[in-house]
Amino acid sequence: MPFALYSRSIKAAALVGSGLASFARTRRSAEATILTFHGLSEDSEDQGILDWSLHLPVEVFRSTCSMLAKEYHVISLADLVEARSRGTCLPDNSVVITFDDGYASNYELAYPILREFGLHATIFVTTGFLDGVEMFWFQRADLALGRSQKELLDWKINGKKLRLYLGTYELRQQSLKRLLPELKELPDTDLLSEMDRLEEALEVSTPAFEDLPKAMRPMTWEMACEMSLSGHVDIGGHTHTHPILARCDVMAMRAEISTCRDRIHAEIGELPFAFAYPNGGTDDFTRETLMLVREAGFKAACTTVSGRVHDTVSMHQLPRYGSPESVLEAKATVSGAFETLKDWRQSCRKAMSMI
Ligand SMILES: [Zn+2]
Incomplete structure (x- = not known):
């Protein structure tokens, strides 16, 4: 907790x-x-x-x-x-x-x-x-960070450089916590293209509705x-x-x-x-x-x-x-x-x- x-x-x-x-x-x-x-x-x-x-x-x-x-x-x-x-x-x-x-x-x-x-x-x-x-952009961010095979991603957003560690489940949770507030700052017109860019960088596809975990x-x-x-x-x-x-x-x-x-x-x-x-x-x-x-x-x-x-x-x-x-x-x-x-x-x- x-x-x-x-x-x-x-x-x-x-x-x-x-x-x-x-x-x-x-x-x-x-x-x-x-x-x-x-x-x-x-x-x-x-x-x-x-x-x-x-x-x-x-x-x-x-x-x-x-x-x-x-x-x-x-x-x-x-x-x-x-x-x-x-x-x-x-x-x-x-x-x-x-x-x-x-x-x-x-x-x-x-x-x-x-x-x-x-x-x-x-x-x-x-x-x-x-x-x-359309599924929620925060669900896409969660699943992209959770499903990627990568262990590290350097990400530029809002003029900042974020080093997102993805080596363990806990590190992925912490990285998501750092990323979400930055995504919320983006103009709405840029948010979905940012999600596309993130999924591409993490080498994961946009999930289909049928692929969503039960709770989502x-x-x-x-x-x-x-x-x-x-x-x-x-x-x-x-x-x-x-x-x-x-x-x-x-x-x-x-x-x-x-x-x-x-x-x-x-x-x-x-x-x-x-x-x-x-x-x-x-x-x-x-x-x-x-x-x-x-x-x-x-x-x-x-x-x-x-x-x-x-x-x-x-x-x-x-x-x-x-x-x-x-x-x-x-x-x-x-x-x-x-x-x-x-x-x-x-x-x-x-x-x-x-x-
Ligand atoms: Zn809501």
Whole structure:
């Protein structure tokens, strides 16, 4: 486990064990929380994937859902948006579950658990991924580094020289971690040609959809329709090909957002009401993106900026927490214990500076 996650798990255990999570749960009950998941996995062995951060072990999701069903009110994103827009009250300790991208594991592994516990979720799908038109560029990078026979690659990107070591599985993971942030900086028009260049340099072919490891595969539209009809799942938009919208020009941005909306409408039979920005950080969308998402008819949009959903939050910049790595981390997140600790630290620092 990477050190940052390890220390977050220890912190979460301390916050829950000390009673701070229970205290925060009571004190911050009026604040809603939105959780972000991506894919789920049954095991992380021998599937040829380097970055497992997008594929949470299914047992962690199951224990998180069990805890949420017992101790929290899991509501739909539509109910949250309606209450916040009208200024009406939400149930205490409301939590919204969301998934990004549209992996088959949402249907195969998450959906049965949602039904078992009677929970609702919104799945933000990348429509070109479900159409089988284009896999994600970060999947191509993962598989290129994972499948290459090379042990070393010197790579120039963004004016930097990266020496990518590929001698062992761990070295390949570290190299991918160094490469992904650089790829995210590229203008969208250059990203796919950069992936072609990378695959060529690593002497691997672009994988076909049938070659994707199980955890990386997209759900089908039939899966999305069945979940949507069940009442447990809403299908939201996450662009057509998953570019970082801030790296697109306005025309490309508009096409990504409207194509995504229209494909969902055509397949599901309803216009999606919510959207999630790919990557979702504050630098990953612009004022134009917000305007275009509104223009396309989306009533709400989610970021990946951590935070709680207060009364004053913008419906098109809803904060969301990333996927918890354990049920203790889920508890520390949804209770508001992490936020409470942060607030206390800030107050202490302020008090010390006044002495
Ligand atoms: Zn995404």
